[in-house]
Amino acid sequence: MNDRELLSGCVEAATLAPSLHNSQPWRFRIVGDGVEVRADRSRQLQALDPDGRELMISLGAAVFTLRVALRAAGWIPGTSLLPDPGDPDLVARVSLLRPQEPSADARRLAAVISRRHTNRGPFTDAVVPADAVEELRAAASFEDAELIVATPASRLIICGLGRIAEERLRSDGGYRAELGRWTRGPRGRRDGIPATAFGPWDAMERLPVRDFGLVHPQLSGRPERFEPYPTIAVLTTVGDRVADWLRAGQALQRVLLVATRLGLSTTPISQPVEIPAIRETLSDPRTGRWAQMVLRLGFAQSASATPRRTLDEVLAPG
Template sequence: MTIRTSSTAAVLARAAAMAGYAPSVHNTQPWRWTIRPDRMELTAVRSRQLPAIDPDGRLLMISCGAALHHARTALTAAGWDYTVDRLPVPDQPDLLAVLTPTVHREPDAAAARLVQTVELRHTDRRPVSDTQLPEATLTQVVAAAEAEGIACGLLTGEHVFDLAAAASRADAVEKADPEIQDELTYWIGRHDRLGIPPGTLTGEQPATTVPVRDFGQPGALPSGPGHDRAARYAVLFGASDEPSCWLRAGEALSAAWLTATRLGASVLPLSAVIEVPVTRTALRRAIDDLGWPFLVLRIGIADPDHPGAAHPPRLPIAQIVDLEEVRHLLGRD
């Protein structure tokens, strides 16, 4: 069944709004959607790229890929099939994807359950509890990531300690870089719905096997008593190190994280080890040189006795969704 143009615009606008809840590096939200009468276009916002931490734009692309997956999930939950054209115009590298709805079916129950987790999903930097993650949960999280065309390799034994050593070295390298430290400071405690609210940072560095990023200033969140002994670590990696794979890695991140949230698990992305070339090379050896690592995921069960931070604020819809071309279809003239 073909939908009317006004209905198409409304469906796409709702999907773009849902995509605004996607995770992004330091909550930079580096995306913008343009709604056309028959499609939606995802564009990178380079002014919100992190030039010191992410000079190649890898983390920006991963962030935008997460937004793309959120939009896709919203369309599927509403019962719409669609086509996705990723990086469709070679000489327009910031046009990342075009989503075009095609056929309407019954709403998808599995996607609807994922949509229900979108506003629940958040970054929890506290140690996870000592409760062991059920293997069935871990299997589903890994499968969700790999369904997006990106490998998700679990680290075990000595490879976890290799990751810990690489993360420690990455932390030392970045602490010694004044440009990176200035950039981190700039993105903490802003009042424009961007960046990292202090309430999502722990008051002291948590005791963990694999260090989490030290933001250089204490937050307002109690770190809790845990030590991450029950945490599991996975690496998202691909066969090539190029923007198309980075975008896919973001889609895999979103799929894994929403699945984990639905199953009661906590996910913390660890990107510092990816940001420093020498530690990224060490991490590649930890996955036996099978591919290029894009992101590390810590997966576990959050401590139920120590509530974590709420979802950080998001930009208003008007700042991330361009409705100008369809405003008359939506009755907003």
């Protein structure tokens, strides 16, 4: 296998990264012995993400997935974030530094890339073990982020803020229109959120579940009983610039892959960080630590995969 074939295979793995509304806002280009990762601004969600923060988190997740795939293929990757100040859409260059036998951890992470799916359904009442929580916190720390697991008291506050955020978003016509664009489309569409991934509504209205019934009332699921005491965590970074958002995305994907390896289901809950005032409440600007994503963790039946664009659609000719 030559370098281009190897890099193309790793790019294909990177396309399985999570993104807001499965928008897949990335483009890739193979240059020499490396891959350029570029932002596709045509896929930025203007109502939900006018500053591009979540777009960059999605791109950071793709960068991390590319790194894992390269490492599992037997290479130490070199990663340069925002390598060209004159080209802000070039968010990273990931290159082949030197060959090295992959570690067992790299192999395990790569093995679950295709099994990681957002689960919007109910979780069981089983408690996430303390040692699993510590592994997830270590995963975030490895990527220069912090995963703060909510206490029972702070969990109530976070879930309450999430419900307020969801209610504010529902009242925004631009949000509803945008939600419709990413959940409607022709059969066989390879992006967006299919009806199979919508998930039910929390019968007790404790958890801030994204309400797809706003634009698809005919597909809105019946309310179901969700876990009464969810494990909620907030992913934070020191700093809130573009580079910090990219680091948050890499940390998010490492946490999600480790969770998948541990048999955990995950739900990124982005509504609380999509309303600036609520996001600031979850952050600590005095210390420079900013909330980037809220995560729900637990045990559940496997969720179905969401579609992905083909390699030809995301990889520029080179």
